[in-house]
Amino acid sequence: MTVKDSAGTAKTKTQVLALMTETTPDTAKTYTFDGSGAGDGNLYQHSTLPGHSTVGGDKQLAFVSGQTVTLQEINQMFPALVVDSVSDDSVAAAGGTTVHFFGDNMTGITAIAYEGPTAFTSVTVISLNEVSAVTPAKTAGTYDVIFTDDSGSLTKTDFMTTA
Numbered sequence: 001m002t003v004k005d006s007a008g009t010a011k012t013k014t015q016v017l018a019l020m021t022e023t024t025p026d027t028a029k030t031y032t033f034d035g036s037g038a039g040d041g042n043l044y045q046h047s048t049l050p051g052h053s054t055v056g057g058d059k060q061l062a063f064v065s066g067q068t069v070t071l072q073e074i075n076q077m078f079p080a081l082v083v084d085s086v087s088d089d090s091v092a093a094a095g096g097t098t099v100h101f102f103g104d105n106m107t108g109i110t111a112i113a114y115e116g117p118t119a120f121t122s123v124t125v126i127s128l129n130e131v132s133a134v135t136p137a138k139t140a141g142t143y144d145v146i147f148t149d150d151s152g153s154l155t156k157t158d159f160m161t162t163a
Helices: 013-018 071-076
Strands: 003-005 020-024 030-033 043-045 054-056 059-063 068-070 082-086 098-104 111-114 121-127 130-134 141-149 152-162
Touching: 013 071, 068 071, 082 141, 082 152
Parallel strands: none
Antiparallel strands: 003 043, 020 030, 030 068, 043 059, 054 059, 082 098, 098 130, 111 141, 121 130, 141 152
């Protein structure tokens, strides 16, 4: 699901929360969306969220200026990342191999790294279900792979081997 302002600029969960003012400090947090920095003062998404009005096509009005929302509603806009598999789980220790990761809700991925951390390069979101990246050099061994997206991070234990 993609969240955008009226100018079509994609917003991460962190950016959406930055547009909000926390109105209750307890565990059932609520936020008031102030609309600043969001073009016409509204945020839109390109998927259906129950209880929100349609603006055109599959474009849904997510939040309007002054609206109070819960953290749960915000979290619904940024579903959890799922990584199921990789095209090549055994790669050269020298790095430079392009690999493809497959799963769900992958459009928010901003970084991929081996534990350590050693960052992959050329991270490219291909679709909701696929991301490609180039492996870095890493001493021979089996490593966790950490995926960072707009909702946090996901660690896949012993996910890739370098030789």
